[in-house]
Amino acid sequence: MERIDQCIARGLGIDEGRITDGLQYQSITEWDSLGHVSLMAALESDLGIEIDDDLMLGLRTVADIRRFARGSRPTPPQPPPAGRPTVHRGLEGVYFDRTTITRSDATEGVLEHRGYDIHDLAESASYEEVAHLLVKGELPDRSGLEAFREELVSHREPPPRVLDLARSLAHAHPMEALRTCVSALGAFGPVREGGRDETFDEALRTGIALVAQVPTLVAAHHAARTGRERGVPAPDTSHAASFLTALQGREPTPAEVRIMNQAFVLHADFGPNPAALAARVSISCRAGMTAAITSAIAAFAGSRHGGAAERALRLVDEVGTPQNAERYVRDLQKRKEPVMGFGHRIFRTEDPRARHFRAIVQELSQEKGDTHGLEVLDAVVAAMRPYRRHGVAPNVDLYSGLAYRLMGLPDDLAAALFVIGRTAGWVAQCLEQHSHNVLIVPLLEYVGPAPRTYRRPEPGRWNRRLPPRR
DSSP states (O other): OHHHHHHHHHHHTOOGGGOOTTOBTTSSTTSSHHHHHHHHHHHHHHHTOOOOHHHHHHOOBHHHHHHHHTTOOOOOOOOOOTTOOOOOGGGTTOOOOOOSSEEEETTTTEEEETTEEHHHHHHHOOHHHHHHHHHHSSOOOHHHHHHHHHHHHHHOSOOHHHHHHHHHTTTSOHHHHHHHHHHHHGGGSOOOGGGOOOOHHHHHHHHHHHHHHHHHHHHHHHHHHTTSOOOOOOTTSOHHHHHHHHHHSSOOOHHHHHHHHHHHHHHSOOSSOHHHHHHHHHHHTTOOHHHHHHHHHHHHTSTTTTTHHHHHHHHHHHHOSGGGHHHHHHHHHHTTOOOTTBOOSSOSSOOTTHHHHHHHHHHHHHHHTOOHHHHHHHHHHHHTGGGGGGTOOBOTHHHHHHHHHHTTOOGGGHHHHHHHHHHHHHHHHHHHHHHTOOOOOOOOOOOSOOOOOOOOOOOOSSOOOOOOOO
């Protein structure tokens, strides 16, 4: 087993002395989803075999890998010993409720919103239609769409004091400013007598107002940090056009509006990802819609979530030229670092949204006569092809950031632009949680010290006995 242990150590980037039968996937930091892919690649190289999806799922412990190396096919996961719970780290594979909003198929790469395929929506629908579909349950007819647009327009302007707050945060990252300003919006909502819980209709109205106001807040903060007066959202234009007018202080071109609308549609929802779960947990506690969306933004800002869009954009600069792509990927793999823009906790094939953002990048690159960034990213995709059958394929972040850069927008706006589109999805998730609420309370298996007795230390300078009560 010495050879196989050396292979495991190399694949995970750990000392061979740490390898025991009890070591398993997700039990150590190094054996995360990326580490597992690297380990499977190392096993394929050393054993001269091809590991399919079923085998990859079966080789999740050192004991399984050792048995496999001796010629034994992995057995299905066994239930834990009597009295011990089954622990699903990261809630992997756990269904905590049912939904009618978004369906994703991990193996086929399908993404649907209330039965409508994302490809159809991305090519044909306005963001207002998709927001209505998510928030209210159906695509609107002509009069319903007009009424919904008017409702959004009526809410576009946040309270003046929240706009003042956005200006005061000119030094902050756009996601930090957005999280803070959305939280502040809660202070300007209705005051409920006796701390009464938010009703469903109140949550719906607040949610629609947030869909309308988040773009204005992003644009207002951007104006402040670039030292200019903010552009006022245009009342008689679409969601995308109004936002671009406020963001750039000029009337956008029809192509810019079309691309931004499509981006918002592609970002609109993705089911129970971490940010949506954070929002649902807040709603389950009856914290209210504004608090829930604040929770979602806070989670989404993390580098393993929405912040990945900004980090993926650095690929273009770090790789430099297409010829460097293979070496760049090889160096990251040696350091056990992820290649940003690849892999997904849900999809084991290419993210269906990625092709649309690549098409946007291709259009903008040709229009501007600058295909360098696209060529670099395509070269990285080619270098990552060996990992594709292990579920590490391009995701929505890979090309989206470059699309925004080619539109002349700052790199650090990538996550905030994602939030503008995703707000409708978070609102829909919150409303669904509200409609048949149950308090979300997961459990942790305690594996800490056994019960022990507290021993009072000798009196000293900082722990003299308190005087008795009188």
